Amino acid sequence: MAEARQAAGFRRSLTSDGAEAEPGGPVLQEIYLSGLRSWKRHLSRFWNDFLTGVFPASPLSWLFLFSAIQLAWFLQLDPSLGLTEKIKELLPDWGGQHHRLRGLLAAALFASCLWGALIFTLHVALRLLLSYHGWLLEPHGAMSSPTKTWLALVRIFSGRHPMLFSYQRSLPRQPVPSVQDTVRKYLESVRPVLSDEDFDWTAGLAQEFLRLQASLLQWYLRLKSWWASNYVSDWWEEFVYLRSRNSLMVNSNYYMMDFLYVTPTPVQAARAGNAVHALLLYRHRLNRQEILPTLLMGMRPLCSAQYERIFNTTRIPGVQKDHIRHLQDSRHVAVFHRGRFFRVGTHSQSGLLSPRALEQQFQRILDDPSPACPHEEHLAALTAAPRDMWAQVRRSLESQAEDALEAVEGAAFFVSLDSEPAGLTREDPAASLDAYAHALLAGNGHDRWYDKSFTLIVFSNGKLGLSVEHSWADCPTSGHMWEFTLATECFQLGYSVDGHCKGPPDPSLPQPQRLHWDLPDKIHRSISLALRAAKTLSGDIDCHVFPFSHFGKSFIRRCHLSSNSFLQVALQLAHFRDRGRFCLTYESTMTRLFLEGRTETVRPCTREACLFVRAMADKEKTDPQCLALFRLAVDKHQALLKAAMSGQGVDRHLFALYIVSQFLHRQSPFLDQVHSEQWQLATSQIPVQQTHLFDVHNYPDYVSSGGGFGPVDDHGYGVSYIFMGDDAITFHISSKKSSAKTDSHRLGQHIEDALLDVASLFQEGQRLKRGRRGLGQEDSGSRCGSLPCHTRGSGAPMPSTNV
Numbered sequence: 001m002a003e004a005r006q007a008a009g010f011r012r013s014l015t016s017d018g019a020e021a022e023p024g025g026p027v028l029q030e031i032y033l034s035g036l037r038s039w040k041r042h043l044s045r046f047w048n049d050f051l052t053g054v055f056p057a058s059p060l061s062w063l064f065l066f067s068a069i070q071l072a073w074f075l076q077l078d079p080s081l082g083l084t085e086k087i088k089e090l091l092p093d094w095g096g097q098h099h100r101l102r103g104l105l106a107a108a109l110f111a112s113c114l115w116g117a118l119i120f121t122l123h124v125a126l127r128l129l130l131s132y133h134g135w136l137l138e139p140h141g142a143m144s145s146p147t148k149t150w151l152a153l154v155r156i157f158s159g160r161h162p163m164l165f166s167y168q169r170s171l172p173r174q175p176v177p178s179v180q181d182t183v184r185k186y187l188e189s190v191r192p193v194l195s196d197e198d199f200d201w202t203a204g205l206a207q208e209f210l211r212l213q214a215s216l217l218q219w220y221l222r223l224k225s226w227w228a229s230n231y232v233s234d235w236w237e238e239f240v241y242l243r244s245r246n247s248l249m250v251n252s253n254y255y256m257m258d259f260l261y262v263t264p265t266p267v268q269a270a271r272a273g274n275a276v277h278a279l280l281l282y283r284h285r286l287n288r289q290e291i292l293p294t295l296l297m298g299m300r301p302l303c304s305a306q307y308e309r310i311f312n313t314t315r316i317p318g319v320q321k322d323h324i325r326h327l328q329d330s331r332h333v334a335v336f337h338r339g340r341f342f343r344v345g346t347h348s349q350s351g352l353l354s355p356r357a358l359e360q361q362f363q364r365i366l367d368d369p370s371p372a373c374p375h376e377e378h379l380a381a382l383t384a385a386p387r388d389m390w391a392q393v394r395r396s397l398e399s400q401a402e403d404a405l406e407a408v409e410g411a412a413f414f415v416s417l418d419s420e421p422a423g424l425t426r427e428d429p430a431a432s433l434d435a436y437a438h439a440l441l442a443g444n445g446h447d448r449w450y451d452k453s454f455t456l457i458v459f460s461n462g463k464l465g466l467s468v469e470h471s472w473a474d475c476p477t478s479g480h481m482w483e484f485t486l487a488t489e490c491f492q493l494g495y496s497v498d499g500h501c502k503g504p505p506d507p508s509l510p511q512p513q514r515l516h517w518d519l520p521d522k523i524h525r526s527i528s529l530a531l532r533a534a535k536t537l538s539g540d541i542d543c544h545v546f547p548f549s550h551f552g553k554s555f556i557r558r559c560h561l562s563s564n565s566f567l568q569v570a571l572q573l574a575h576f577r578d579r580g581r582f583c584l585t586y587e588s589t590m591t592r593l594f595l596e597g598r599t600e601t602v603r604p605c606t607r608e609a610c611l612f613v614r615a616m617a618d619k620e621k622t623d624p625q626c627l628a629l630f631r632l633a634v635d636k637h638q639a640l641l642k643a644a645m646s647g648q649g650v651d652r653h654l655f656a657l658y659i660v661s662q663f664l665h666r667q668s669p670f671l672d673q674v675h676s677e678q679w680q681l682a683t684s685q686i687p688v689q690q691t692h693l694f695d696v697h698n699y700p701d702y703v704s705s706g707g708g709f710g711p712v713d714d715h716g717y718g719v720s721y722i723f724m725g726d727d728a729i730t731f732h733i734s735s736k737k738s739s740a741k742t743d744s745h746r747l748g749q750h751i752e753d754a755l756l757d758v759a760s761l762f763q764e765g766q767r768l769k770r771g772r773r774g775l776g777q778e779d780s781g782s783r784c785g786s787l788p789c790h791t792r793g794s795g796a797p798m799p800s801t802n803v
Helices: 002-008 026-053 059-074 082-089 094-128 145-157 179-192 198-214 214-227 233-242 269-289 307-310 355-367 379-384 389-401 402-409 429-441 475-493 519-538 555-558 563-579 609-617 622-646 651-663 671-675 744-769
Strands: 256-257 313-316 322-325 330-336 340-345 416-417 456-458 464-468 543-550 585-590 597-601 679-684 708-709 716-721 729-736
Touching: 026 543, 026 651, 059 094, 082 729, 094 145, 145 313, 179 198, 179 609, 179 651, 198 214, 198 379, 198 671, 214 651, 214 679, 233 651, 256 429, 269 355, 269 416, 269 456, 269 475, 307 322, 307 475, 330 355, 330 379, 340 355, 340 402, 355 416, 379 389, 379 519, 389 402, 389 519, 429 543, 429 708, 429 729, 464 475, 519 543, 555 563, 563 585, 563 622, 563 679, 563 716, 563 744, 585 622, 597 622, 597 651, 609 622, 622 744, 708 716, 708 729, 716 744, 729 744
Parallel strands: 330 416, 416 456, 585 679, 679 716
Antiparallel strands: 256 464, 256 708, 313 322, 330 340, 456 464, 543 729, 585 597, 716 729
């Protein structure tokens, strides 16, 4: 009977912009246009794939080669050494009048074979060049002769005008490190946090592992590295993300913030219109591979594979394992507002809707007075539920509300129009920033569709944010998209004087389509349980965001140190002051120097860092002694970071060995011990990748304030940071209120104090080096006496929120 009910309720087909279509000519026209668009898209992708495949060569190089062969024949030379004649003999004989045609065809075939061989040679040569990582080990500001030679060769073989995926065929595969080196580095990393007894026990397990199991497991890993594109990334995606049964909210997703001090317009629908249009412009450039590949030092390309699944992507829950569903195209977005779901078409027959037209559609949703249906308001809480529970409920939902579910999961991305304002306020800047971060990370537990690759969140006062699902890619990929979006919607698209999107509205557009959910009674209880759990988890998260404006990257650069390593060692000092002990620390870094590389773990809690921290607590240690220990700790962190980036890290190798042991049913007490560790401090830097899009010197407020993530451990912290221009750093800290051991605000104060104390060491050292000439005001009562202090973080008048 359910089939008859669905047939009776069958809705007429929808056009790409959401309008209902009558049978007849317009439908055939829409089918024709849809097919035409599809063929154009496939042809464009085929051409782009062809250009990518032959890079660093180009089709013009084939024409040049063919012309050179013809010129040689005209001069009665045979550069093919007789191969062209042999090819001509193999071609069909079409008669004497076609002798010239056979010659041209044979020359074209020879030119194509030679061209293909040259392209293959270029790929191999470039892959060999890109396998060199000596440049990573160069001292800051210095470059050896081998590295200079390497750079020159890379420049020669890299070609010109690369597309996004041009270098993919030339990237080396991630190497499998020596298992002995990995175990040695692991033991070195845990030594500062283990007692002598525990360390001896762990070292004994490690030696037993090396003696009995390591060689077999390593052999399988090497076999996979020869066969697969990457020996660890697919397992990392599957076992760390897709097989996890925990809630995505807080445990997996992360957030990204808007500009901190400015909001380009307070009109919610206008900000949504510009942001959605900018995101779809980015998708258009992505489909055409017009986004430039990321290059380190302007020369070394990074893997671009993660860009493929930014849009049109949903994580589908499964009972035991989720899977990622990616569509080639989607011409609508799913919108949530006051408990209701809408489908908004993003294209008309003439192409992408203008920002003003999109604003009009979003304003129609905001003005719609219709109430949410029973249980529809809290339906999205299911995406925050444990994955096995959501998978079982989704089966019922798929059979009862298939069209509505497909409209959400098949959307380009999800848009949430929140009813509350967010962002920095004059009245209570600290609390408002904390609430802003919490709203992006967890929301109300039922106003984000956490399965989508990302949710664009637009608050009622025009503030923006992103909630990003983690399995499909890592933060730098979504961060690249977010930088483009903020720069495009603010600087290029812009707003009119009254705060609306530029251009005229389009009254002919159909109303956004309201999605109707036929929710069976048996899932009502599941929605209630999921909502209760989501609200409990949301209420337990303690978020703290604070801009540190005493100094930034420029000061650290003048100290001739890595800014990231500077902060990581300072974080060790802050955490020790907060907890009174050292702990395993997780810092994520990228391995995109290799094909399909994702991340590796740096372990910043080193012996050198611990010696520095203890020296800072020892009143008998002088500032020069502390400074010397700090430099050693920074150098050690830099060495670990470079090793991780070059595929010589610890954790991904041990993870892959553990997976192999599980496949072979060979239990290893050492690997079990490794993967039972708790990371009580998880850290990450949000990179600023497209500095050319922002004028940080003249408009320092127009820079993204980064983002954050939830704590990895129930009794731990999650800390992320971003360098905002040259003179400010924004920190995002999270922990759980249910833990008596953590307090995000307390750690934030320790971070600020630690940074000021570390910075004062350098000023003291510079004064000694310059014959005790001070760099600024003297303050003998504090180690941070002469630091520049900006007043914005301490309650200075806020800039206008409108431009």
